[in-house]
Amino acid sequence: MFLQKKHDSITDKIDKASCVIVLNAQLHPDKVPEWEEIAALACAVQNMALTAEALNVGAYWSSPDLIAGLSDFLELSVNEKCFGLFYLGYHKEEPRSATRTPTATKVKWMED
Numbered sequence: 402m403f404l405q406k407k408h409d410s411i412t413d414k415i416d417k418a419s420c421v422i423v424l425n426a427q428l429h430p431d432k433v434p435e436w437e438e439i440a441a442l443a444c445a446v447q448n449m450a451l452t453a454e455a456l457n458v459g460a461y462w463s464s465p466d467l468i469a470g471l472s473d474f475l476e477l478s479v480n481e482k483c484f485g486l487f488y489l490g491y492h493k494e495e496p497r498s499a500t501r502t503p504t505a506t507k508v509k510w511m512e513d
């Protein structure tokens with residue numbers, strides 16, 4: 402469903418960003434499991450995020466629903482899929498601490 406408010410907020414974000422990298426991956430369904438290619442893409446995005454952080458450039462990965470309808474606009478090949486937008490921008494914000502749950506709630510140690 403097309404939502405004008407959502408469309409406006411995305412175009413506003415694109416206007417504000419210094420650069421937007423479209424995260425496309427060429428999948429090879431006959432050779433490589435899709436999850437491996439998506440994991441590789443996510444690792445690349447993580448590296449870009451770490452580089453941006455080191456350079457004090459603001460960055461985040463966004464995956465709005467509308468990317469599903471962008472294949473023609475992005476001229477995607479067969480089996481090429483868009484997995485989101487990576488916004489990058491200069492900013493003057495002070496670093497903010499993230500709200501995270503303790504690692505202990507996510508790791509299960511098993512001893513023999």
Ligand SMILES: Cc1cc2nc3c(=O)[nH]c(=O)nc-3n(C[C@H](O)[C@H](O)[C@H](O)COP(=O)(O)O)c2cc1C
Pocket residue numbers: 461462463464465485499
């Ligand atoms: C695959 C993926 C898709 C995301 N999509 C969105 C999104 O559409 N909108 C949004 O506000 N945040 C989205 N996020 C979260 C932001 O990118 C988030 O700020 C970023 O993961 C940093 O997380 P942190 O606050 O834990 O450092 C997404 C994250 C990932 C990994």
